[in-house]
Amino acid sequence: MFRPSETHRQRDIFGIEAQLSPEAGQRLRESKEYAFYKEVFCRIPEGLFADLYANAPASRPNAPVNVLVGAMILQHVNDWTFEELLDRVTFDLKVRAALGLWSLDDAAFCRATLFNFQKRLRDHMAATGQDKFQAVFDRLSEEQLKRFGLRSATQRCDSTQVGSNIRDYTRVELLVEVVLRMWRALGEADQEEHAERFGAYVEAKTSGQFLYRLRKSGIDQALEQLGELFAWMCEALEGGYGSTEIHRIVRRVFAEQFTRADEKIAVRPAKEIGSDSLQSPDDPDATFHKKEETEYHGFVLHVAETADPENGLQLITDVAVAPNNQADSSILRERLPEMHRKTPGLRELHTDAGYPSEDNDRLQAELGILAVQTAIRGRTAQAPIEIERDEAGFLHIRCAAGHRVPGQSTPMHYKAEFAAASCGGCPFAAVCLAQHRAHGGRTHYFTEADVLKQARHRRLETLPEERRTLRANVEATMKQFKAPCRNGKLRTRGLGAMSRYAFLRAIAINFGRIYRHLRRVSLSPGTSAPPPAAGDRREAAPYRPLASVKRIFRTTSTRSGGYVACLPETRKLAV
Template sequence: MFKKNVKHLQSDIFGLLASLPKASQKRAKCSEEQQFYKLIFCNIDEDIFSVLYSDVKSRPNSPINAMVSALILQSRKAWTYEQLFDSIQFHILVRLALGLDNLHEMPFSPATLFNFQNRLNDHFVKTGINLLEQVFDSLTQKQLKALKLKTNIQRTDSFLAASNIRSYSRLQLLIEMLIRLYRILSDEDKQKFQQQFKPYVEKTSGQYIYTLKGSDLPHELGKIGTLYHWISQNVSPLYQEHDIFQIFEQVYAEHFTVVNQKVAVKSADQLKSDAIQSPDDLDSTYREKNGKKSRGQAINVTETAHPDNSINLINDIAVNPNNKDDSKVFNKRIDKIVSQTPELDEIHFDGAFGSSDNDIKFEVYGISAIQTAIRGPKPEVDLGIEHVSEAEYIVSCPRQTVKSQLTRKRYKAVFDLSICGQCALQEKCPTLIQKKGRAYYFSHEDYLRKKRLRAIESIPPERRALRNNVEATVNEFVCKLRKG
């Protein structure tokens, strides 16, 4: 049963903070953790997560704002689960950050936090809705208003990364499979193969990953891959009739490959969307809505970038498969970014984000797209296009300017052949030689593209390098991700 956590709003005159010496109270109130409590914890909309719980009267959920805040702190501090729970239990400032005003209460157990993460993941797989993203959006809106930031100028960039959360789940599955295998071994074989299985079967899979840092995961996956190969060669042939070993062989093939007689771990993007997610369910899949894979390694970040802002905030994050074109990913985000920040009228990005589809959306929303690099070779003769009216454009080359004509499907600009004949660039010119002159055919999309490519020339020089600053934001993400 869903229930909000409002207990933290009732301060105790004999509580944890009040029991500290005056000097310590002052430091605690000025600490990063206290600011986290005020800006993040207190502003988490717990109603977002009500869909994860039953409407039937039953045992209420653990405090959601505490669990979400804990996951944020864990990511920010790069803690293992063990370090997270030690900090919650023994670190006064961390307890204050989670709205705890005593030393004896634990807001949730490790099992509860794992179950909460599983609920989030299951909901995302079934619906394609990321509830943590909704929390981020809600917090961002409140912070933009509180800080009175200008949002009309923004910048965006993307980077490749491997999610530690996904890797934890992957490793837990692989360990769980080993535990299941060990259970069905004969007593004789358990004794015989004890040395190989021992590190993984003395704990639950959750307990095993509990002490791991994100940086440990590549090594752990490699180590378990070697063991899987050994089991496939030495143990599987003895238990071929057992279903669990058939599932094991499928999991082994899904997650590992043998290259030059060495076991290699498949990268996350090599895993198929219908890969086994649980030893209990061969039909379990890891998909988004409409059958699209949810495994993603490309992260797109958009943030405010007005020069007048004393600080800037990230206002949109998108995670997608790393084989998705940046321009297509961004196209799906534009509507949301505009709905969150309707004042947006200038967006900075590099050449990977430019496309005709995006140009059309920018035109609809009245957004000036500032592209800092051009995809592909630069044209040797660049023809300029100005939009005069719905039916007319002015097209210019280095030597002449003409008005366009409307054809059945496109627009056409015809240049004087006598002038073209004297041009040193005529052999490199993109126009077509016709009886009445040299013709250049184009569409409204071509006009929008040229407008985007030249937009950077229309803004002050000090604004032309705004996109570069987003790389500092990207670096903050990359340094915490193992494959940044």
């Protein structure tokens, strides 16, 4: 049964803060953890997780969702392992304060509760396709933009490769590894019956040892033998093991690496194997991407953030995770409608050369978003023809020699006709993009996509100097996402784990920026932190402890030598 957690708002007068000295209490209230409690923990939308739990009144109440989610965000703020997280939640007073655990008697959660909660989230995502952490990030970021009055009309985006925590296999190693795992999944009777088929691979013990013993001249023969074995496993083991995960992997690898030709098993050429083929049996979601001679096995992370120079701080507004063989332009095409929905005022988007495309130009024009491209991909024409649309909608075309003509509309495209007098003796005739005509002139054909593309290329030049480098700072944001990665790899595997990491890390990065902003504001003379939005009462009032609990206990003694706390009836307790 789902039940929201509100007990942290009513604090115990004998809790953590009351037992600290005034100086220590002040340090606690000025700490980053206390700011996390106010800025993130108190604002976690617990109701989003209600459908993970049973509705039966007699069922046990859930563990506090805000404590579980808050703890996982703190894990990504500080790059803790699960073991470190559990220790901090149990023994660190500041971390307990960040999670609203104001008394040492308050139990947070046990290891099993945390992992069961993550399993519920994975199962829910597999069944519905909805990521709860994405919903939490969207809700928090939307509120933060409003609360701090940030302008979201200008944004910037970028992407980065994030590796899965898997081993980089060669082709032979991957095939042998799958064979060995299929062998380990067999029952004892089946292992005895088929020991001869698997013998050479089982004897090697590991895929690396098998490859180590293999001569270079024997690789082709080894691949052919593996193809025969995979074909046999797909058919002979279907009855007893067809529903197992490893047999599904066997069938997938056989389809990707081999083919049947005239009742024979043939090894596919390496160039026919797609980048979405299995990279490791430990992570079926990981894909392959090669960029600037560097190979990546994993996923791509896309991030958008505010970039208005007038903002006191910039916050992440959109996060997406995709297979790393997906182009930046296709990711942006999928995210643009959602980005516009979350920040309807978006009017200017700064990107690098990997994001623009013909489809994106059209979609951005429909949404009223101006695309600012900081670099141009591909070759630059030796004699470029400039196309420009004025405010009235008329097209004007100028060739490399400086001749201007109006654009004309045709049923299929546009065209610009240059007279023979203009083209005669032109020094750019040999490299001109316009087609030569019999009358001596030239005609240049173009489409609406060309008009939008050229407008995008010129837009950077039309901006003031100080706005031309707005995209550069997003590189620092990508480094913040990659900071906890070891050699560019996550500690975890799978698209679901990568998505959870991305959204929790984004919440953590936004909180860090807010905390530093509030510190700057509080330290600046004559300034103050922005007030909460109207009607926002979810944050608990700051706790103001009594003068001293120890002093109160000393006011009245008993004959047995103990102390009794005597509080005047007229005195109000601050909570």
